[in-house]
Amino acid sequence: MIFTETKLKGAYVIDVARIADNRGFFGRSYCTNEFEEYGLNTNIVQTNVSYNKKKGTLRGLHTQNAPFEETKLVRCTRGAIYDVIVDLRPASETYKQWIGAELTADNYRMLYVPEGFAHGFITLEDESDVTYQVTQFYTPQTEQGFRWDDPAFSINWPIQPQIISEKDQHHLLFKNNIAV
Template identity: 40%
Template sequence: MLVEQTTLPDVLILTPRRFGDARGWFVESHSDQAFDRAGIPTRFVQDNHSLSAQAGTLRGLHYQRPPMAQAKLVRCTKGAMRDIAVDFRRGSPHFGQWVAVELSAENGQQLLVPEGFLHGFVTLTDDCEVQYKCSAPYAPDCDAGIRWDDPTLAIDWGVTDPILSDKDRIQPLWADTISPFTVTP
């Protein structure tokens, strides 16, 4: 597994090795042993799979509050997407900064989004399938988010009029939210 840093030190791009022959290819999409060798302590307890029928579908920005905070390992298994992670940890030197990575079925890359980060994505193709592992189960009472088009964050999603859920349309703004996550320098 190739491990690459992004501009946010705790957000990693992971590229599992593909083994190919005339039949196609095989990939070990996740391994606790590979994570151990790379020094990544995260363990996962839930797998999620979404289908977005139309390009321009935006999901996010989401997080779960402690004690059910989630790290996510995100990959695109059909089509392509622009994946976004935002540092939401008060006291972090990168607080409020974001990174965008294109994930596709073709490039096979995955994004590791640690606890304390907002996460969202926009699909670049029709019938886009996204699969992601979570380090904690979904907990509706801890579910929260920030508006995708927050002017303080000024995220470049690559779309101006995305397809949104009702929930994502009414998320609060960054300035109106106090992060439940902190880091000590």
Template identity: 45%
Template sequence: MEFKSFNLAGPLEIIPTKLGDKRGYFVETFREDSFRKAAGSVNFVQENQSLSAKVGTIRGLHFQTNPMAQGKLVRCVSGAILDVAVDLRHGSPTYGKWVTAELTSEKLNQLWVPAGFAHGFCTLLPDTVVSYKVTNYYSPENDKGVLWNDPAIAITWPDVADAETLSGKDRVQPLLNDLPVYFTLEG
């Protein structure tokens, strides 16, 4: 397994080693000891899965606030996505900056999105299935977001991104500059 860092401290792209032959392949999708060495002490408590039927479906940008903040380990089980993590840690030199990784069912790569980051994605293929492990349980009271196309963040979304696919909740998320201080660099 290879752990690739970005120019923002925290998120990691995880690229598994694929062992294949004429029958197909075998891959470790998660290995706790390797993950902890790269990402720190993390415990996953819930796993979620979504299906997006249409190319260009946008989900996010979502996060949960303390004490229910979540780290997410995101994997594309079928299809492909452009996965996005946005730094929401006040005091961070990369506050409001973002990273992306194209996650596909062929590459089997994953994106680690630590607590303190917003997360979202856009589907690149039809009938895309995304699975993600989270470090805290879903909490409606702590469920927050930031507008997917906030010009202060200026994410470069793929051309297929379709605002018509947004949920009602995601259409009215606040701008980055209107968010209270939910996270700080220290924790």
């Protein structure tokens, strides 16, 4: 695997190192030893799948609060998404900054999302599937969300959302590390 740290410390774009021949290619999408070499959390306890019918479906921004903060490893297995993470660690030098990465079924790229980040994505194609492995079990009472268009983050989404759940439409705005 090829690990590329983003401008947000601890967050990585991970590409599959491909060994190709006339059949196609072989590569690893997860290896505990390689993740541990980078000091990354390997305690995967749950794998989630998100099926999205239409291009322009937006999910997020989601996070789980302490003591159930989770690390995520996100991959698009069909279609394409623009995956976004926001650093919500108050002591971080990149606090409230965001990055986005295009994850597609064809590029096999993954995004490693550390604890303390909000996460969301928008589908770039119809029929997009997203798989994410997480290090905490889903705990609804610790879930928190922030608006996808929150001016505190100024995320530059590549397309305008067409479908947003009722729940995600009513997330609160973020201001100075508190929902307002």
